[in-house]
Amino acid sequence: MKTNFHFSFFLGFLLTSLMLCVGANAAEEVEDSISPRSLVTVERGDLPIILTAPHGGADSIPNVPRRQGEGVKKFSSLSDVGTAQLGIKLADSIEHKFGKRPYVVIAHFHRRYIDANRPIDLAFEATPAAKIYNQYHEAIANARHQVAERWGHGLLLDIHGQAADPQAIFRGTQNGLTTKHLTSRFGNEALQGKTSLFGQLAQQDFRVIPAVDDTKQEHARYDGGFTVVNYGSGRGGTIDAIQLELGRSFRNADAVDRTAERIANAVFNFSNDYLPRQAIDQDKLPTSNPQELVKVAVYVDQGVERNVNDLFKALAMSPALRVDRVKAADIREGILDEYDVLIQPGGSGSGQARHLGPAGREHIRDYIAAGGGYIGICAGAYLASADYEWSLHVLDAKVIDRKHWARGRGEVEIGLTKRGRVAFQQTQPKLTIHYSQGPLLAPADRDDIEDYQVIASYETEIAKNGAPKGVMQGTTAIAQGKFGEGQVLCFSPHPEKTQGLESLVLHAVQQVCKPKKANRQLIKPAH
Ligand SMILES: [Zn+2]
Structure with a gap:
């Protein structure tokens, strides 16, 4: 009425x-x-x-x-x-x-x-x-x-x-x-x-x-x-x-x-x-002090896929986070100073890079070098790589078989390294995860960036649209590296779009979070 x-x-x-x-x-x-x-x-x-x-x-x-x-x-x-x-x-x-x-x-x-x-x-x-x-x-x-x-x-x-x-x-x-x-x-x-x-x-x-x-x-x-x-x-x-x-x-x-x-x-x-x-849930997390919330910025602007609900849902699982959307113009104005973690979601890596412009990209590099955390998912992993003129060069990774980037979508199996099992609190060494044309990463061996650590590698592959078989297996699916004082963690596949693996996003936040907040408990301990 x-x-x-x-x-x-x-x-x-x-x-x-x-x-x-x-x-x-x-x-x-x-x-x-x-x-x-x-x-x-x-x-x-x-x-x-x-x-x-x-x-x-x-x-x-x-x-x-x-x-x-x-x-x-x-x-x-x-x-x-x-x-x-x-x-x-x-x-x-x-x-x-x-x-x-x-x-x-x-x-x-x-x-x-x-x-x-x-x-x-x-x-x-x-x-x-x-x-x-x-x-x-x-x-x-x-x-x-x-x-x-x-x-x-x-x-x-x-x-x-x-x-x-x-x-x-x-x-x-x-x-x-x-x-x-x-x-x-x-x-x-x-x-x-x-x-x-x-x-x-x-x-x-x-x-x-x-x-x-x-x-x-x-x-x-x-x-x-x-x-x-x-x-x-x-x-x-x-x-x-x-x-x-x-x-x-x-x-x-x-x-x-x-x-x-x-x-x-x-x-x-x-x-x-x-x-x-x-x-x-019946068992609650310890209640959060607002000052101690981990502040997460998610880039939602040109170059990002239309539907990022799954990512926000995954982040909403933790009461210890404050999650905001930021635009390229905000980043160029220095908004990242206020955040502990930046997430660049799926979409188009070059599209995000173009819209951020040289100034926006430089802000992200400076922010990470000064201790900020970076999570790249699919397009955000292309963006972090050291392989393109437009990329951020904050992860010492090149992209394998760039020509066949459009190799298709589907479920793939990844194998977690020991480090990966610890970082993501997984007991199983293998996970089935959704893949949507993310980068096949390999060490770029650049002298000016620290080598990354393998969190997980691809164990099965998708090779459609003329992509050759036998290339994807063994490439890096999830990588973590240091850039200056900050941490960079990149997912080639999509944990947030995989039922049951959404919490990997929270584990990633925990991994890259600025040190003063890194011991915040973001995730309810597994039973
Ligand atoms: Zn009424």
Whole structure:
């Protein structure tokens, strides 16, 4: 539901307040006779998830008359039947699934008296209602603050009911505005795609509107109200908010248990991809002091492949990192001084080099020489090599069979050296990893750069598009070297795109991190 500021009503509210102030004693008595606790359920949670439900209540409020709604746009005093119960059941189902409860703020007063999904000037017409309204919103503000403090980011779900389609759930985010933090980190996939919350709801056999991967606008009537706008990330912050408008069939008394279970499953699957991992795992990492966070810059600009979600997801697995996107212009302006690690992702090595320009490349070299960490993945490994006029020459590596760089994509086997097994905490000597035309590295034996150490070599090969067979095997797949005071670690293949190997990225961060933070524990110890 949309919210509009109505000055006439605001004035009316002010006047009412003033009149009541005259008889202050009477007003206090009235307010004390209300027992606010029973009208709003507030629970502190242990997950970075907040459930709110403003419209499901049935209770009257002493001394608060029904709202008239004069002049209020899209006024409604109808309750979203079943949503207060559903909110409680959903908290139970989430607890069942995660082993911990979410934060809960649920209104039990009827919408006739207060519309809690409106700004204060439009939400009620009688002053005694203010206390209840404030109690509801202070609880949400509190929960939001705590989630940001405890986990860095989180999700608010505002539960509603709609009468337009009994079999569907509508998504309300003001077309992505209230999930700006989420989509700026993970792209639109996280809002609209299969792995988004609504994608996961579709997997639970809910009919969702807009449909999965549909980039159409949200339904104008259900595109997100005051709560998601006010507490979501559209106005800054790191809590993303989504309004769920459920059809009648999901809210009926005999369906509500099953509905709660299905939504909890969807929230759980979404959380695995997009919420802080340590909040969901049973054994937590030691809590991080913000000053000690390892600061990671990821180059996301021209020359980088379109979809870098997998990389950000892998980095999001560690609560000890602060991860930012940086552009070529930022690097040229010296932004790397603020970071412990720079990651150059997949894409085009020469494209990245060209866009960085000589000045940007020189900044990266200086930053590493002064102790900064560098991780190159695929294109970022070409970029680090000492083989091209445009490359950084920070890893003493040449590229074998340059002519057939487009040798295809697929799964390959790599063998870890002893050093590699230690660095990546692997017990198995061989790993199957995704390859996408990364460089076949070999020592360049340059005198001005220290020799690199082999972390892993290719044991199988891909040789398509006319690439000769027998060349790829034995070349270096993962290399680590020193450049000045800094460490450089390059992956020719893609750990972040290989299910189960995402944590190699975190191990790499640990390897190249500036010494003062190198002993930070980034990864939960293996069981
Ligand atoms: Zn509603």
